[in-house]
Amino acid sequence: IAIEGQRDAKNAALISSVRTITDSKLGVISIGDRPTWNSTGVPPSLVFYYMS
Numbered sequence: 001i002a003i004e005g006q007r008d009a010k011n012a013a014l015i016s017s018v019r020t021i022t023d024s025k026l027g028v029i030s031i032g033d034r035p036t037w038n039s040t041g042v043p044p045s046l047v048f049y050y051m052s
Helices: 002-031 044-051
Strands: none
Touching: none
């Protein structure tokens, strides 16, 4: 049971991080030149790291 719980937690963390990356990508695409990470608190280096 402990192993299953750990796996679920890992999957949930992965899904939430992927969702955040996807949201930031969509935000950058839809807004264009205006950086979205200033409002979301995500550093641009992190956004560009995931986009590259």
